[in-house]
Amino acid sequence: xxxxxxxxxxxxxxxxxxxxxxxxxxxxxxxxxxxxxxxxxxxxxxxxxxxxxxxxxxxxxxxxxxxxxxxxxxxxxxxxxxxxxxxxxxxxxxxxxxxxxxxxxxxxxxxxxxxxxxxxxxxxxxxxxxxxxxxxxxxxxxxxxxxxxxxxxxxxxxxxxxxxxxxxxxxxxxxxxxxxxxxxxxxxxxxxxxxxxxxxxxxxxxxxxxxxxxxxxxxxxxxxxxxxxxxxxxxxxxxxxxxxxxxxxxxxxxxxxxxxxxxxxxxxxxxxxxxxxxxxxxxxxxxxxxxxxxxxxxxxxxxxxxxxxxxxxxxxxxxxxxxxxxxxxxxxxxxxxxxxxxxxxxxxxx
Amino acid sequence: xxxxxxxxxxxxxxxxxxxxxxxxxxxxxxxxxxxxxxxxxxxxxxxxxxxxxxxxxxxxxxxxxxxxxxxxxxxxxxxxxxxxxxxxxxxxxxxxxxxxxxxxxxxxxxxxxxxxxxxxxxxxxxxxxxxxxxxxxxxxxxxxxxxxxxxxxxxxxxxxxxxxxxxxxxxxxxxxxxxxxxxxxxxxxxxxxxxxxxxxxxxxxxxxxxxxxxxxxxxxxxxxxxxxxxxxxxxxxxxxxxxxxxxxxxxxxxxxxxxxxxxxxxxxxxxxxxxxxxxxxxxxxxxxxxxxxxxxxxxxxxxxxxxxxxxxxxxxxxxxxxxxxxxxxxxxxxxxxxxxxxxxxxxxxx
DNA sequence: TTGTATGCGTTATCAT
DNA sequence: ATGATAACGCATACAA
Numbered sequence: 089x090x091x092x093x094x095x096x097x098x099x100x101x102x103x104x105x106x107x108x109x110x111x112x113x114x115x116x117x118x119x120x121x122x123x124x125x126x127x128x129x130x131x132x133x134x135x136x137x138x139x140x141x142x143x144x145x146x147x148x149x150x151x152x153x154x155x156x157x158x159x160x161x162x163x164x165x166x167x168x169x170x171x172x173x174x175x176x177x178x179x180x181x182x183x184x185x186x187x188x189x190x191x192x193x194x195x196x197x198x199x200x201x202x203x204x205x206x207x208x209x210x211x212x213x214x215x216x217x218x219x220x221x222x223x224x225x226x227x228x229x230x231x232x233x234x235x236x237x238x239x240x241x242x243x244x245x246x247x248x249x250x251x252x253x254x255x256x257x258x259x260x261x262x263x264x265x266x267x268x269x270x271x272x273x274x275x276x277x278x279x280x281x282x283x284x285x286x287x288x289x290x291x292x293x294x295x296x297x298x299x300x301x302x303x304x305x306x307x308x309x310x311x312x313x314x315x316x317x318x319x320x321x322x323x324x325x326x327x328x329x330x331x332x333x334x335x336x337x338x339x340x341x342x343x344x345x346x347x348x349x350x351x352x353x354x355x356x357x358x359x360x361x362x363x364x365x366x367x368x369x370x371x372x373x374x375x376x377x378x379x380x381x382x383x384x385x386x387x388x389x390x391x392x393x394x395x396x397x398x399x400x401x402x403x404x405x406x407x408x409x410x411x412x413x414x415x416x417x418x419x420x421x422x423x424x425x426x427x428x429x430x431x432x433x434x435x436x437x438x
Numbered sequence: 439x440x441x442x443x444x445x446x447x448x449x450x451x452x453x454x455x456x457x458x459x460x461x462x463x464x465x466x467x468x469x470x471x472x473x474x475x476x477x478x479x480x481x482x483x484x485x486x487x488x489x490x491x492x493x494x495x496x497x498x499x500x501x502x503x504x505x506x507x508x509x510x511x512x513x514x515x516x517x518x519x520x521x522x523x524x525x526x527x528x529x530x531x532x533x534x535x536x537x538x539x540x541x542x543x544x545x546x547x548x549x550x551x552x553x554x555x556x557x558x559x560x561x562x563x564x565x566x567x568x569x570x571x572x573x574x575x576x577x578x579x580x581x582x583x584x585x586x587x588x589x590x591x592x593x594x595x596x597x598x599x600x601x602x603x604x605x606x607x608x609x610x611x612x613x614x615x616x617x618x619x620x621x622x623x624x625x626x627x628x629x630x631x632x633x634x635x636x637x638x639x640x641x642x643x644x645x646x647x648x649x650x651x652x653x654x655x656x657x658x659x660x661x662x663x664x665x666x667x668x669x670x671x672x673x674x675x676x677x678x679x680x681x682x683x684x685x686x687x688x689x690x691x692x693x694x695x696x697x698x699x700x701x702x703x704x705x706x707x708x709x710x711x712x713x714x715x716x717x718x719x720x721x722x723x724x725x726x727x728x729x730x731x732x733x734x735x736x737x738x739x740x741x742x743x744x745x746x747x748x749x750x751x752x753x754x755x756x757x758x759x760x761x762x763x764x765x766x767x768x769x770x771x772x773x774x775x776x777x778x779x780x781x782x783x784x785x786x787x788x
Numbered sequence: 789t790t791g792t793a794t795g796c797g798t799t800a801t802c803a804t
Numbered sequence: 805a806t807g808a809t810a811a812c813g814c815a816t817a818c819a820a
Contacts, residue, residue: 094813105791110815118789137554141500142813145491145796160520161736164513171508173537177548182503184532187523198527205485205532314719369664372722374694385656418533444797455807460799492797495812620808 154202170399171389233399256291269333376422502551521739583749607640619683667694726772
């Protein structure tokens, strides 16, 4: 349990002032190259490590950015975090993470913790239940940039990173219609969240654009979990006439729905075509493979953090109320392919 | 951009000394109850927030713990992190995370960052390539506790949190043998890592215990990725005589292997029975559903961090070189059930 | 190019 | 029960 060595120790060792040591270690231009070298050698040799806390205390910033995420154990958010961590690590920033577990309450308390931790910037994907953005005001008021991604909300000064959910949903729904579906159900999440509200809009507009009727009965709202998918399936099975297509707002839910449907003796896509969302690994495992929409988590994380860093090191540019759209596309697999589907024997057996 | 308010501001406001404010805010017993109340009211009213950095600088600890994990985008590690975050959040600790991406190099650099960040404790699951534990010595030497989980290594002073991989593998292999398999292949990862080495041992011992021969040809080493599963499948298809059972060290790999096998016209479990590892969601989606072994990620995370916290707040107990075993069990599903498998028509169609 | 002096906000020590 | 003072390690304004 040795003692930490400080710039004072190095200064004494080299007969220099602590100031010079500090400057050299921070690569200040006004330090002699040779002195700089001597100092960095000595520092390395003596096992010096900078004290973040003293430095932060002095500089009034933390080199830490905060992330509030609905849940950690989701393939999409894992990918996002992976992207964030990658960039941040290269830039020498630290990341602190907390999960809201989809509750407003927890999200508020997380925000408070982040604020008290004096993060230099905040990355947020909103919980299902979040009602307003009050809890982020302290950041805004102090000029601490906040960037929302995926589950976003409009706020002056905050940038949003998203995909075009409306368009994606429109594409998915249109695809179902082109496959011959005329009675389509949409399973989605809490409409407070843009992602679900926008997908519902895209769903509606697509029906409209193809001259199909829309009624509220065609929308099933839920938690988008495995259990929710099962429950939705049984609701769908009870509908009459039975729907011939389903557009689900995530793959987890779509997959469990398909499982339940198959168990009930239906065949996908012949009896019901299904489309999911996110392009999780699971979508390539379910049989039939799931048609879905890509949601570039890793890229979204990278972009979000880059935008945040840009604002932190603000070279003036503010980008207020701006939204950045990332590309996403429909990946067509068997679960929606009514036309090309060979009349498999499986359908008979079920 | 208002100015931060400090204990001095509160002190001035209430005509007290900063010392008393500090004590009150830290719930020091030697402060009058009523004064305490006045102070905490004033603090709340004035919007005071403690400055971690000043406090840390003074107290010489950070209330932050570090986590080094092979990859963030894995269901198992997501679950672990979820567990860790949950406990830490309750205890008022911060978590900083970095991923080694399975390389020794990156793990070393991560460790250095963590050390420079002056984490109060470190949680680690080793990368594939890690050769030694040198990079953790600085922590040990400074009395900073390090806890390994899942991918662990023996080290004086460090606690390991694991499941009994040997026993689990033994159970899995025995199950295959009981199902009538006599020519079993084991697909696993880098044997530097305990998890893979122990599973291989369990595999061997099970064969031995049932009087079956073992040869090195029965072991396929790989990255345990989706691609690795495919590759392993083609190797298996080229073997003669063809194996009738496979025990795979993770579900991702097992699933892609099954997919390839099916594509080649084989039926699982009739032609080849398969068992995976981890009980990821994907194991309940693949057809046939995958027999697998539970690996309690969330619990492992919780236990690991609790042990770490115990050592940090060291009430004397050291638990050096100790290992904590968590329960895990075999979950039997269709992919290994040769005996009960109805001769499905699917087998004929393939 | 280098050095001196000071303050960042807290907490520990030692008084009262 | 409360207060005065110093110290944690660093970075900057100012001086030389």
